Amino acid sequence: MARITNDRDGESFDCNPDDTILRAALRAGQGMPYSCNVGSCGNCRFELIEGEVVHLRDDAPAWSERDLKRNRWLGCQARPVGDCRVKFRVDPVAVPPAPPIRREAELLETRKITRDITEFTFAIQGSDDFRPGQYALLSAPGIDGGRAYSMANLPGEGVWRFMIKRVPGGGATGYLFDSATPGERISIDGPYGTAWLRQGEERDILLMAGGSGLSPMVSIARGARAAGMLDNRKLEFFYGCRATPDLFEPDNVLTPELAKHVHFTAALSEPGEGWTGQTGFLHDVVKATTGERLAQMDIFFAGPPAMAQAIQLMAHEAGVPQSQLFFDEFY
Ligand code: FES
Missing domain, CATH: 3.10.20.30 (Beta-grasp domain)
Known part of the structure; x- marks a missing residue:
């Protein structure tokens, strides 16, 4: 020591x-x-x-x-x-709201969300406390160092659920998607992250996600609803992906009750025939949809580096104060 x-x-x-x-x-x-x-x-x-x-x-x-x-x-x-x-x-x-702990966790079940996003549910021994938006480091056998994935659920359930996108050729997701079966035990270290939901000011909430970034945004939406924050403010949830097989039913991911309180918009960057919804890059769609309201919102986002950087630039150009931007920099 x-x-x-x-x-x-x-x-x-x-x-x-x-x-x-x-x-x-x-x-x-x-x-x-x-x-x-x-x-x-x-x-x-x-x-x-x-x-x-x-x-x-x-x-x-x-x-x-x-x-x-x-x-x-x-x-x-x-x-x-x-x-x-x-x-x-x-x-x-x-300063961590809940100190991180490294512990063994057992995989209980998996649930397919989209063609390449699956939810992995692990039983958590001891304290399962965290703040919506935080992440944990999962260690896969044979992979050096932990990989950061965010929880999609809320604390107090005795489990942590992670919505994870498969990375082509990725060792950690290769293990999780191809080898891990219920009953498997891995090391999970967390919670970590500073981009968690604060109740603070009564501003409307904007969530933006792509890929595995879906997971923390789902947790934040659930946390906002559970804390009564959606009684007096609006929550807009934008999800960016490539094509329709990357989409999910909001009811299925957010629960039907929560989905009633969330304005959900999906944007496809490569829409196929028959798609009548929003198209283009997520930050462009958000900018066009929210307009001047953007600078009045608390903004949370998570996703691939290019998307996260484009959102930061958009927020900066729109005059969003840094204190209203919440994200963890995985790039
Ligand atoms: S926290 Fe160490 S480089 Fe990001």
């Missing part, structure tokens, strides 16, 4: 030999800034003042030779070799 001390505020916490500095900080309730947990966003960068760490992911997009020269490391990819003194800014937004 290593002891990590943050020179910035003098706080210290324990880090297990197989943990990263970021995850150990969050388990201890420290607000270490982060988003993706997989080496992509760079938000967890810290300075190593004393001690030694091992960097886990060689191809982490957010880490470079320049960082190494300046003794800067990624908290989500740094495993300490003994006690360390580090320096990072503490962000209250990153």
Whole structure:
């Protein structure tokens, strides 16, 4: 067990030999800034003042030779070799509402959502607490590091449900879709993520999703309904996909009761014959549909990197304050 001390505020916490500095900080309730947990966003960068760490992911997009020269490391990819003194800014937004826990979880069942999205339901031992919009890291046998997938349900059910899109050639989804059967046990570490539903201001809610990004948006819609937030505000849910086999029935995914309270719109980028709904890229459809209302909404989104980046740009151009944008950066 290593002891990590943050020179910035003098706080210290324990880090297990197989943990990263970021995850150990969050388990201890420290607000270490982060988003993706997989080496992509760079938000967890810290300075190593004393001690030694091992960097886990060689191809982490957010880490470079320049960082190494300046003794800067990624908290989500740094495993300490003994006690360390580090320096990072503490962000209250990153303080976990429910501390992440690594545990074994059993696959109970699967349910097909679209041609390449399936819902995987795992039994969760102990606390199943999380906030709608958060994710967990699932470890597949033979795959290095966890893969981040968001929960689609609400806490208190004793299970976590993940709507996951198969990635062609992807090791983790290959395992889940082709090999995992009910009764299989895997390691699940979570909850993580800062893009979770806050009740705060009484603004209308805009959800945008593509691919596996469907999962956290479904959870947020459910959470908003369960918290009574939809009694006095509107929730608009936009889903972008390629063609009709990528679509699902909103009643089937949101439940018929919830679907009555949600304005659901699907947009196809490559519509076939007979499609009479919205077409084009999701951000263009949202922009045309919401117009000036966009800047007055709380906006949550998740999906492929190109889609997420286009949404960020659209929101910026529309003058949406950063405080109304909620997303985790997996790119
Ligand atoms: S790079 Fe570490 S949280 Fe994103």
